Amino acid sequence: SVTRRFRFNLEWKKVNRLCTTKRLLTVNGQFPGPTITVNEGDDVEIKVTNRVANNTTIHWHGIKQKRTGWADGPAYVTQCPIGRGQSYTYKFTVAEQRGTLLWHAHYSWQRASVYGAFIINPRLPYPFIAPNRPIHAEIPIIFGELWDKEVDDFEATMLATGAGAAISVAYTINGLPGPLYPCSAKDTYTATVEYGKTYMIRVINAALGDELFFSIAKHTLTVVEVDAVYTKPFTTTAIMIAPGQTTTLLLTADQLPSDPTATFVMAATPYVTSIFPFDNSTTMGYLKYNTTGTISKDRTRDLSVKLPENLPKMEDTKFATTFTNRIKSLASSQYPCNVPKTIDRRVITTISLNLQDCPQNKTCTGYDGKMFMASMNNQSFLRPSTSILETHYRTGLGTGSSGFPERPLNKFDYTGGNASTMNTNMEFGSRVIVVPYGTKIEIVLQGTNLLAPENHPIHIHGHNFYVVGTGFGNFDESRDPKGYNLVDPPERNTVGVPMGGWAAIRIEADNPGVWFVHCHFEPHTSWGLATGFVVQDGPLPSQRLLPPPKDLPAC
Ligand code: C2O
Numbered sequence: 001s002v003t004r005r006f007r008f009n010l011e012w013k014k015v016n017r018l019c020t021t022k023r024l025l026t027v028n029g030q031f032p033g034p035t036i037t038v039n040e041g042d043d044v045e046i047k048v049t050n051r052v053a054n055n056t057t058i059h060w061h062g063i064k065q066k067r068t069g070w071a072d073g074p075a076y077v078t079q080c081p082i083g084r085g086q087s088y089t090y091k092f093t094v095a096e097q098r099g100t101l102l103w104h105a106h107y108s109w110q111r112a113s114v115y116g117a118f119i120i121n122p123r124l125p126y127p128f129i130a131p132n133r134p135i136h137a138e139i140p141i142i143f144g145e146l147w148d149k150e151v152d153d154f155e156a157t158m159l160a161t162g163a164g165a166a167i168s169v170a171y172t173i174n175g176l177p178g179p180l181y182p183c184s185a186k187d188t189y190t191a192t193v194e195y196g197k198t199y200m201i202r203v204i205n206a207a208l209g210d211e212l213f214f215s216i217a218k219h220t221l222t223v224v225e226v227d228a229v230y231t232k233p234f235t236t237t238a239i240m241i242a243p244g245q246t247t248t249l250l251l252t253a254d255q256l257p258s259d260p261t262a263t264f265v266m267a268a269t270p271y272v273t274s275i276f277p278f279d280n281s282t283t284m285g286y287l288k289y290n291t292t293g294t295i296s297k298d299r300t301r302d303l304s305v306k307l308p309e310n311l312p313k314m315e316d317t318k319f320a321t322t323f324t325n326r327i328k329s330l331a332s333s334q335y336p337c338n339v340p341k342t343i344d345r346r347v348i349t350t351i352s353l354n355l356q357d358c359p360q361n362k363t364c365t366g367y368d369g370k371m372f373m374a375s376m377n378n379q380s381f382l383r384p385s386t387s388i389l390e391t392h393y394r395t396g397l398g399t400g401s402s403g404f405p406e407r408p409l410n411k412f413d414y415t416g417g418n419a420s421t422m423n424t425n426m427e428f429g430s431r432v433i434v435v436p437y438g439t440k441i442e443i444v445l446q447g448t449n450l451l452a453p454e455n456h457p458i459h460i461h462g463h464n465f466y467v468v469g470t471g472f473g474n475f476d477e478s479r480d481p482k483g484y485n486l487v488d489p490p491e492r493n494t495v496g497v498p499m500g501g502w503a504a505i506r507i508e509a510d511n512p513g514v515w516f517v518h519c520h521f522e523p524h525t526s527w528g529l530a531t532g533f534v535v536q537d538g539p540l541p542s543q544r545l546l547p548p549p550k551d552l553p554a555c
Helices: 151-161 317-325 388-395 522-526
Strands: 003-017 020-027 036-039 043-050 058-061 087-093 099-105 115-121 135-146 170-173 189-193 198-205 212-216 221-226 229-236 239-241 246-252 264-270 283-289 345-356 371-376 379-381 427-429 432-435 440-447 456-460 465-472 494-497 501-508 513-519 530-535
Touching (some): 036 043, 058 087, 099 198, 099 246, 115 135, 135 189, 135 212, 151 522, 170 264, 198 239, 239 246, 239 317, 379 530, 388 513, 388 530, 432 440, 440 456, 440 494, 456 501, 465 494, 494 501, 513 522
Parallel strands (some): 003 043, 036 115, 135 198, 189 283, 345 440, 432 530
Antiparallel strands (some): 003 020, 043 087, 058 099, 198 246, 212 264, 221 229, 221 246, 371 379, 440 501, 456 494, 465 501, 513 530
């Protein structure tokens, strides 16, 4: 096999956006960061050197890291951070995976500007290409956000004061906000296409705080892959994509504009915004046909641009649900769907935003004089001061010994009702779910309405999972499993748990190590909406976690 080597230097870079110049943390001075492109089966080595005073780590989101958990990246879960002046080389093999993923910093809120695409070219030809419609070129669409303050201070401030989540001031496509934002008409992403050709659009949501709807005016999109797993192809006018998710689309440029200077608008806007004052703005780009003419007029802001007619409106849960339910595994003989048909264990956990009483001698600026926190089964996750993977490797975390509760502590109406009557007591700690190698586990993620319902994108490191069922309201263990899809459920690494509902996922625990489980909304992770999934070594040498690399940073 081939070894591909990359160098990532973490450094500050002055970036001019939204009428101002701000320094952003970047990789190699690039914003968004460099794209990593490898082939399925490659060995990958990425040497990360930290040239700033802040600690850092980098995570290869969706890469399974078979037996190489040391290269996974989440700070204090699989490694201690890389300190100023230090280097750490992430080494792993990209096996049995292909498609669009992302990489991002996994320390505090550094993902805000430290992110990029991770593309795995397949060993075999794409299963979805019609011979008469070859892919002419690829178009990257990476969503991100911009803030008006130092993102590095957000987490500490939030945790010190109990304040609500910081809100971005703009969404971006490939780092560019687009014409609806001040001084940004020049900072608009434009993809150029030729009439009649077919393009592969790799959509990545690297934003910190919102699920996004995305569409391109007048064009239909064909979904062929999500989270680097092929799906049954289907066409749609728009998509929904949660932070951490990726969606590969085919687009045929079949809308020749009569006016050669005309362009088609693409836009992304958040799904849920009204409950807390989330950024409810819209980022835009252009799809420009390669005819004569130009769109570059000297405008600082262009409010005459209309949203695509096919872009769902904010809060359109009907679109979000219909779209999500159409995603199915390809489930072909070449790419079978290996969903566990039976399970050894079912864990049901709430995913919840909570209010915590303010400690004495402190003023909390969260809602009602309290602190915002978050939890799973009333466990609010605190990252330990050394990595859990190291503890596990050196001393072993026994099954059950770490005691993550496998059922909600109190039975209540999770998604409706009166928040004041509901159980809000949290325990702060680092309890994790521990399973023997090979366990077939089902985890039911039950959304709650303790503060407000939200669609939480839950991400699990080190494994893909199958989304066998979703629903609204409270999960009913005697009824809902009967309706599961065990034929072609979508295989993913991040699932949006329906707002006011639940999602059931199945995993075969075939990757020994410690894997972070968390909400991919960064503020929710800061508040403790996280746990760990620990898979013990199996009996065979090929089922054991490899020893830690020599350059693994120390805490
Ligand atoms: Cu994409 Cu734990 O993260």
